[in-house]
Each structure stands twice: as structure tokens, then as C-alpha cells.
Amino acid sequence: xxxNAELKNRRLAAAPRGVxxxxxxxxxxxxxALITDVEGKQYIDFAAGIAVLNTGHRHPRIVKAVQxxxxxxxxxxxxxVPYESAIALAERINALAPIDGPAKTAFFTTxxxxxxxxxxxxxxxxxxxxxxxFQGAFHGRxxxxxxxxxxxxxxxxxxxxxxxDVYHVPFPTNGVSVxxxxxxxxxxxxxxxxxxxxAAIILEPVQGEGxxxxxxxxxxxxLRQICDANGILLIADEVQTGFARTGKLFAMEHxxxxxxxxxxxxxxxxxxxxxxxxxxxxxxxxxxxxxxGGTYAANPLAVAAAHAVIDVIxxxxxxxxxxxxxxRLQARLKTIQSxxxxxxxxxxxxxxxxxxxxxxxxxxPDADRVNAIVKAALANGLLLLTCGLYGNVIRFLYPLTxxxxxxxKALDIIEGAIKG
Ligand code: PMP
Numbered sequence: 001x002x003x004n005a006e007l008k009n010r011r012l013a014a015a016p017r018g019v020x021x022x023x024x025x026x027x028x029x030x031x032x033a034l035i036t037d038v039e040g041k042q043y044i045d046f047a048a049g050i051a052v053l054n055t056g057h058r059h060p061r062i063v064k065a066v067q068x069x070x071x072x073x074x075x076x077x078x079x080x081v082p083y084e085s086a087i088a089l090a091e092r093i094n095a096l097a098p099i100d101g102p103a104k105t106a107f108f109t110t111x112x113x114x115x116x117x118x119x120x121x122x123x124x125x126x127x128x129x130x131x132x133x134f135q136g137a138f139h140g141r142x143x144x145x146x147x148x149x150x151x152x153x154x155x156x157x158x159x160x161x162x163x164x165d166v167y168h169v170p171f172p173t174n175g176v177s178v179x180x181x182x183x184x185x186x187x188x189x190x191x192x193x194x195x196x197x198x199a200a201i202i203l204e205p206v207q208g209e210g211x212x213x214x215x216x217x218x219x220x221x222x223l224r225q226i227c228d229a230n231g232i233l234l235i236a237d238e239v240q241t242g243f244a245r246t247g248k249l250f251a252m253e254h255x256x257x258x259x260x261x262x263x264x265x266x267x268x269x270x271x272x273x274x275x276x277x278x279x280x281x282x283x284x285x286x287x288x289x290x291x292x293g294g295t296y297a298a299n300p301l302a303v304a305a306a307h308a309v310i311d312v313i314x315x316x317x318x319x320x321x322x323x324x325x326x327x328r329l330q331a332r333l334k335t336i337q338s339x340x341x342x343x344x345x346x347x348x349x350x351x352x353x354x355x356x357x358x359x360x361x362x363x364x365p366d367a368d369r370v371n372a373i374v375k376a377a378l379a380n381g382l383l384l385l386t387c388g389l390y391g392n393v394i395r396f397l398y399p400l401t402x403x404x405x406x407x408x409k410a411l412d413i414i415e416g417a418i419k420g
Pocket of ligand 1: 050110115138139141204208209238
């Protein structure tokens with residue numbers, strides 16, 4: 001049997017440390033909300049491949065859809081020889097996405113590629129170049145992605161000059177109000193950038209890596225006004241929030257404000273790599289033919305998986321399930337919080353739930369405690385992820401298809417790990 005220790009040694013020798021790896025065990029098998037490692041140990045998966053598996057590992061419908069597609073073709077390059085499944089997927093997303101008026105969708109492969117392309121589309125459509133993003137945001141690791149990202153370590157540090165014409169403003173959390181955020185943009189227009197040069201404002205409807213902080217509706221309303229007054233496009237990065245995680249197919253459905261462009265990835269593919277940008281048709285149509293795309297964009301296997309994901313979300317009512325599971329988790333965490341002064345906040349939207357730890361006396365972010373809890377949970381067979389600018393937040397990203405008994409078992413492990 002290959003052991004985890006052997007694989008770790010080989011991994012350290014063969015792969016660069018820059019691709020940081022969290023776990024010391026290696027996957028051999030995964031089924032719905034369980035991962036089994038090469039030594040046969042099982043873990044309840046509350047990471048879901050970083051929010052990719054809202055429909056669980058190897059959902060039978062998704063596996064079947066991919067197998068079926070394998071018998072036809074795996075790749076033609078959509079830009080060379082297109083196929084109906086990709087057209088139909090765009091049609092479905094156009095009908096489902098909260099975009100005003102006619103919509104169009106373009107597919108890519110990774111989340112950050114969707115972000116890059118949303119920015120390119122916004123630049124082309126407006127003929128402007130500047131982009132405003134938020135402190136604490138995460139938009140990916142390519143050069144534009146990490147420039148937009150509002151966290152220096154480990155994403156920006158050491159990687160040289162960032163892309164020009166990107167500006168960050170404070171996100172409304174930790175004492176920053178919505179008015180503070182909006183005022184910062186007004187100030188930016190006075191001190192740094194002419195609003196007539198700004199192509200887009202981009203933000204996550206719930207800041208993900210930044211700490212699972214939902215955007216208040218008032219911020220979206222204020223941003224929409226600023227955008228409309230200045231001819232700026234508003235982009236929602238739904239790479240992490242999309243596909244039922246927050247209790248809606250798109251988190252923007254929690255708000256009446258409509259954005260111009262939405263990025264999506266992760267759970268769209270249920271484990272297959274696919275991303276996309278949906279937006280107002282006239283904006284999406286701005287770039288010239290050939291300006292958008294990619295060799296693997298709209299990969300047929302991933303497209304087949306995405307169709308099955310959308311079917312499963314509807315048939316298994318995963319938006320409702322996200323709300324129910326999120327409520328159960330928040331209730332449990334709030335009960336623990338009532339006797340634990342180190343828990344600063346339990347928050348979330350649907351099943352995008354987080355718990356934040358701060359020193360009870362000093363109120364300083366308590367990343368050490370978070371790391372100890374994650375370690376204790378892992379030792380008891382539960383995989384948890386952290387987030388937050390200071391690493392003092394635990395986020396919960398279980399598959400929405402998780403069995404009730406397994407979910408309850410995980411809640412017990414969480415309670416045990418927090419109580420220590
Ligand atoms: N945007 C957001 C909001 C994300 O959460 C992520 C990934 N965590 C990305 C973009 C980048 O996606 P990918 O890693 O697939 O490039």
C-alpha cells in the first residue's frame with residue numbers, strides 16, 4: 001500500500017512549495033460528502049474542493065452525463081467546431097441568471113479566467129481601462145486576478161508590479177460602514193482616478209476568502225447609483241457564491257439590484273473545470289470575434305456535467321437545502337457561542353456560513369485558535385477550511401447533498417473541536 005508519508009515525500013520532491021498543500025493525506029476515493037485516503041481513513045468533506053462540490057463528489061447524475069458525453073466526443077475546440085450542448089448551456093444560464101434584459105454567456109475553464117474575461121469585456125464595452133475592487137476580496141491568481149485581489153500575503157507578495165489602473169476601496173466589515181465604502185469611491189474619484197476612465201467595479205456578493213462577509217443590500221444600491229451616474233459597469237464575482245451555495249442559484253438573487261456581468265465557476269461544473277461570464281447581451285457582444293475564448297473553453301465533458309448540476313440543483317431542491325443546513329449549522333454555532341467569549345461572530349447567507357474567533361479580552365483576531373480547531377477536527381475525521389484577512393475565520397463548505405446523519409456527525413465534531 002502506498003502510504004501518505006511516502007506520497008508526501010514524493011510530492012515535496014516533485015512539486016514546488018508555491019502550490020501550498022493543506023492536508024498530509026492523499027485522496028484515493030470520494031463519495032458525496034466523504035473522502036477516503038490512500039490508507040483507508042475517511043474524512044467528512046466540509047471543503048468540497050473549495051466550494052466546487054455543492055452537488056457532492058461523483059453525483060450519479062453528473063457521472064452518467066460525463067460518461068455519456070465520452071461516447072460522443074471529448075474535444076473539438078468550441079471556437080473551431082461548436083456543439084449544441086454548449087449552446088444549450090448558455091441558453092439555460094441566460095434564462096436563469098439575474099441579469100436585466102437579454103443576456104449572453106461565454107464559457108471558459110477556471111474561475112480566474114472568468115474574472116479576467118469579465119474585465120476584458122467591461123474594458124471593451126466602455127472603452128475605459130480602470131477597475132475598482134474591494135480590500136479583502138479574492139479574485140484569483142493570474143496577474144489581473146491577483147491585482148484585483150485585496151490581500152497581499154500570500155497572493156501578491158514577491159510577484160512584482162501589479163497591473164496598472166486597479167484601485168481598492170474598503171469593504172464594509174470590521175467597523176467600516178456602507179457609507180464609508182461608498183465615500184471611499186467618491187474620494188477616489190477626486191484623488192486618484194477620473195470616473196470617466198473607470199470601466200468596472202467588481203465585488204463578490206459574499207466575500208469568500210476574505211471571511212464570508214455578505215455584501216449589504218445598501219452597498220449594491222449605492223454602487224449601482226455610482227455606476228449609472230458615471231457609465232461604469234458593475235461585476236458580481238459569483239465564482240464561490242454561485243450554484244445554490246447561498247440558498248439561491250446566484251447570490252445576486254438576494255438583491256433587487258442587477259449587475260451588468262456575473263462570473264461563475266466552481267460548483268457550475270460539479271468537479272469538472274468550467275467557468276463562465278453571463279451579462280447584458282450588448283455588453284457581452286462588445287469584443288470582436290476572436291477576442292474571447294480559450295482552447296478548452298466550454299469543454300464538452302464539463303458542459304455535460306454543468307447541465308447535470310443544474311438539473312440536480314432543481315430536482316433535489318438544493319437551494320432550499322442550503323437554507324435548511326445553513327440554519328442548522330448557525331443555530332448550533334450560536335449555542336456554542338453563548339458559552340464561548342472567543343467566538344466573535346457567527347454569520348452567513350444560506351450555506352455560506354462562517355464563525356469568527358477573536359481574543360475575548362483584546363478582541364485581536366485569533367488565528368492560533370482557529371488553526372487548533374481545524375487540526376482537532378481533522379484528527380476526528382472532518383475537513384474544515386479557514387478564511388479571513390487574518391485567518392481567524394472557519395468557513396463551512398459541505399456538499400449540499402450531504403446525508404443528514406453525516407451532517408449531524410460533523411456538527412458534533414465541530415462542537416468537540418471548538419470546546420477543545
Ligand atoms: N473568484 C472568487 C470569488 C473565488 O473564490 C475564486 C477561487 N477561490 C476565484 C475567483 C478563482 O477561481 P479559480 O481558482 O478557479 O481560478
